[in-house]
Amino acid sequence: MNSDKPSDPKGRWWRLSTILIAAVAIAPIVTVLLSWLLPFSEHWDHFGQTILPKLVVNSLGLLCLVAIGTCVIGLSLGWIISQFDFPGRRFFQFALLFPLAIPAYVIGFVYLGLTAFSGPLFTGLRSIGVGFFFDMKTIYGAAFVLVLSLYPYVYLLTKQGFATIGHRYFEAARALGVSSSQVFFKVALPMNRPWLFVALSLVGMETLADFGAVSIFVVDTFSVGIYKAWYGFFSPTLAAQLASILVVIVGGIVIFDKVQRGKRSFVSLTGLSGRRRRLHGRKAIICFGYCCTLFLLSFVIPMLQLLVWALQLDAEIWESMLELTSNSVLIGLMVSLLVTGLCLLLVYTYRFYSRPFIWMASQAATLGYALPGSVLAIGLFLPLAAMDHRLADFIMNLTGTDPGLLLTGTVFAVVIGLSIRFMAVGHAQLHAAQQRVSKRIDEAAQNFGSTGIDQMKRIHIPIAWKAVAASISLVFVDSIKEMPLTLMTRPFSWDTLSVKIFELISEGEWEMAAAPAVILSIVGLTSLVLLGKEAK
Amino acid sequence: MKSILLIISLAAAYCASGTAVSAEELVVYSSRKQHLVKPVFDAYEKKTGIKILSVTDKAPALVERLKAEGKRSRADIYMTVDAGNLWNAAEKGLLKPIKSETLSSNIPDHLRDPNGNWFGLTIRARTIVYAPERVKVAELKDYRSLGLPKWKKRLCLRTAKKVYNQSLVAMLISDYGEKEAESIVTSWVANLATKVFPNDNAVIKAVAAGQCDVGIVNSYYFGRLKKKDPGLKVALFFPKQSTGGVHVNISGAGIVSTSKNVAKATKFLEWMSGDDAQKILAELNHEYPVKNGVPTSDLVKSWGVLEENKNNLRQAGELQGAAIKLMDRVGYR
Known part of the structure; x- marks a missing residue:
């Protein structure tokens, strides 16, 4: 069908650039995997015998809880918002994405503060004579917070899925006398699988890599073990070896899905969604109440608490915020545009000029998301510094003066690092979007002589515009929230909002951290609101 | 398309603008919070004209950064909390042993490395x-x-x-x-x-x-x-x-082994262990000065006398x- 012959020169350039992107993106992961070649740490025995089994059980437990939680919430929201009309639907459609603007550890410390024995909830209860207390510092508490912060991924992608599948299938099923719930379980859910899987793999990677939230709830997961190896036993080698186990697991899941799904395609029947069914009475109230509760728990409560803290702060702390904010916004813009551009290239190389290794390469390019941020940071820093030394040597040989390190400790390093980390987020959006466009469109375009970039510009980007906007917006939000990579790769005396939050919360100064956290959330929200406008 | 090219070229220009370090500057890799050390850095700049540039991160990440940058690192001083972190950096050969009369007399024995790799600055x-x-x-x-x-x-x-x-x-x-x-x-x-x-x-x-x-x-x-x-x-x-x-534990610092400004960095550490800096450091975070005779903050004084465990x-x-x-x-x- 497409210009798929090996001699095709255009396809070669596309494939070459895909492989180049993958090679750069995978460099930190290879660095981490290479740690197995280094001498084994004396601490392996202790890890293997005393703590590793517990860490694995905890990680799997947390993964299951968060996957089930986000799946139930995200899917149900995706379904009711895409299929039904009820009071508040238009608002909730975008408002339910707002939790993405608040980092998970921030939602975490807000809830921990509220539900501490000394916090307002239980102090209030005790003052009216109720002695009841539960401790949120459990795996369930951590799961609760991660679900609240991650369900929007599932909601966003499955909603797109339901909208794409189109109403005709559902209407056909109903015409055959299938009940509403059966339509959901027998038709809608199975057809939504590609979107659900992409969303759940994002959620899973984020959960496995999370350190901030689990450490607030003192839950010992695998990533906590990784940090313990590095920070406690001073062995980055052991940390990298442990981290590479995570990469292998995630890689395995991705391949498993590919093999299992085989060649089944999921293409829209109409490409247009039908009319939503209007709900009345009790059903409308239930839907409204459900959305309302989630919005309160995941956004309003954390945001109100942050505002209360932020308003009590001295004016002093606000003065430094302007520079931090502009740095954050600049970084966010550069990373989100770069990632979206690269992901478009990856996704459409796979579509136009597919080869088996192209699929592998584009999947490999997204694995950076699975590593805990600090481990990715050091995996990135080592090859970058090595390259930098070569460059400096080269210039020194040429000119006789040592230029010093030119790449490390620059904004360039931050942008590259964050792009590698968030490729998965952009890729998820764009890949899901191109899947639903029939290949016949490509063939038709080709008959009119439109291929490659031209075809992308004239056909695919306009069709997938919502996904492009979503990719830019989500990557923007993620990169301004990111901490460990930004910390390690940034230039001297150059800080962002997330760096400031790190400095304050690592000293337990949660109230002071509210100032940068509020601004960070507002900047993130702005980007989400723009996404909402764009997607209308 | 043109606007995209414009954005990209602006971004590239922004990226390339690294921070050059001039002769009148010292670079501190610090795991201490900016707001707890910045006032001391500012006071030093005011006194000597030497500007202190700093980058903050967690101590173990800074150690890896120093290792990877090797001889081309621009860091002069490594500053962190907890003797364990300082010991780790010294173990990895990242710190330079220093002999300084001022540091030895200002800082009690048990609060500094016997080999002079690192020095406690607050208790x-x-x-x-x-x-x-x-x-x-x-x-x-x-x-x-x-x-x-x-x-x-x-x-x-x-x-x-x-x-x-x-x-x-x-x-x-x-x-x-x-x-x-x-x-x-x-x-x-x-x-x-x-x-x-x-x-x-x-x-x-x-x-x-x-x-x-x-x-x-x-x-x-x-x-x-x-x-x-x-x-x-x-x-x-x-x-x-x-x-x-x-x-007791310390916040402290050592001089990075690849520093090209050892004399200047030593002078800075000596000043940090002196009366002026010690007073600011102790006030900032209700910590104890390492130097004898420097007063603690009033609040700290009200807690009574501190009898330290003197193990190194x-x-x-x-x-x-x-x-x-x-x-x-x-x-x-």
Whole structure:
């Protein structure tokens, strides 16, 4: 069908650039995997015998809880918002994405503060004579917070899925006398699988890599073990070896899905969604109440608490915020545009000029998301510094003066690092979007002589515009929230909002951290609101 | 398309603008919070005209950064909290041994590396916090006695993952031997009133709210909370020298082995250990100055006399691995 012959020169350039992107993106992961070649740490025995089994059980437990939680919430929201009309639907459609603007550890410390024995909830209860207390510092508490912060991924992608599948299938099923719930379980859910899987793999990677939230709830997961190896036993080698186990697991899941799904395609029947069914009475109230509760728990409560803290702060702390904010916004813009551009290239190389290794390469390019941020940071820093030394040597040989390190400790390093980390987020959006466009469109375009970039510009980007906007917006939000990579790769005396939050919360100064956290959330929200406008 | 090209070229120009380091500058790699050290840096710049550039990160990440940058690193000084972190950097050969009369006379022996790799700049006391309404001072003695059965379900601790607790247990090992230290930590775990907390502030608040009666925290966290809320119903207890004294740790610094400004960096550290800087450092975070004769803040003074445990802090680093394994074994999370 497409210009798929090996001699095709255009396809070669596309494939070459895909492989180049993958090679750069995978460099930190290879660095981490290479740690197995280094001498084994004396601490392996202790890890293997005393703590590793517990860490694995905890990680799997947390993964299951968060996957089930986000799946139930995200899917149900995706379904009711895409299929039904009820009071508040238009608002909730975008408002339910707002939790993405608040980092998970921030939602975490807000809830921990509220539900501490000394916090307002239980102090209030005790003052009216109720002695009841539960401790949120459990795996369930951590799961609760991660679900609240991650369900929007599932909601966003499955909603797109339901909208794409189109109403005709559902209407056909109903015409055959299938009940509403059966339509959901027998038709809608199975057809939504590609979107659900992409969303759940994002959620899973984020959960496995999370350190901030689990450490607030003192839950010992695998990533906590990784940090313990590095920070406690001073062995980055052991940390990298442990981290590479995570990469292998995630890689395995991705391949498993590919093999299992085989060649089944999921293409829209109409490409247009039908009319939503209007709900009345009790059903409308239930839907409204459900959305309302989630919005309160995941956004309003954390945001109100942050505002209360932020308003009590001295004016002093606000003065430094302007520079931090502009740095954050600049970084966010550069990373989100770069990632979206690269992901478009990856996704459409796979579509136009597919080869088996192209699929592998584009999947490999997204694995950076699975590593805990600090481990990715050091995996990135080592090859970058090595390259930098070569460059400096080269210039020194040429000119006789040592230029010093030119790449490390620059904004360039931050942008590259964050792009590698968030490729998965952009890729998820764009890949899901191109899947639903029939290949016949490509063939038709080709008959009119439109291929490659031209075809992308004239056909695919306009069709997938919502996904492009979503990719830019989500990557923007993620990169301004990111901490460990930004910390390690940034230039001297150059800080962002997330760096400031790190400095304050690592000293337990949660109230002071509210100032940068509020601004960070507002900047993130702005980007989400723009996404909402764009997607209308 | 044109606008995209414009954005890209602007971005490229922005990226390329690295921070050049001139002769009148020193670069500090620091795991200390900006707001706790910036005023001292500013004071130095005002006095000497030398600008202090700093980059903050967690201590182990800075160590890896220094290793990767090697001879081309622009760092002159490595500054962090906890002797364990300083010891680790010295172990990896990243610090340069310094001989300085001023540093030796300003900083007591047990608060600096015997080989001159690193120097303590402030003292932080990790001590006992209690609720005066429910606990009499006479009931308190030392860290070990918090394992007595009378404290059953009355003790609150921060997580074992924090380096402050790892150093504390390392020093217990050095004082009592590994076996005895293990039984002490076991008895603490048996006495816990609730799950361990993620930070010291939460421990102090739990004691104040009545969730538990005693805990172990760094004194400056207590200082910050007390300053915010003078009515807070908690108090500090310092173990006496006769029962081992108070476990102290340091924030400190060393000179990076690849620094091209060793003389200038040494001068800076000497100034940091002198009266002016010590006074600012101690005031900023309710810590104790390392130099004798420098006054503490009024709030810190009100807590009474600090009788330190005088074991050399190098051991906090050497025994850190053993301490973590011990805590893992007895289920202190």
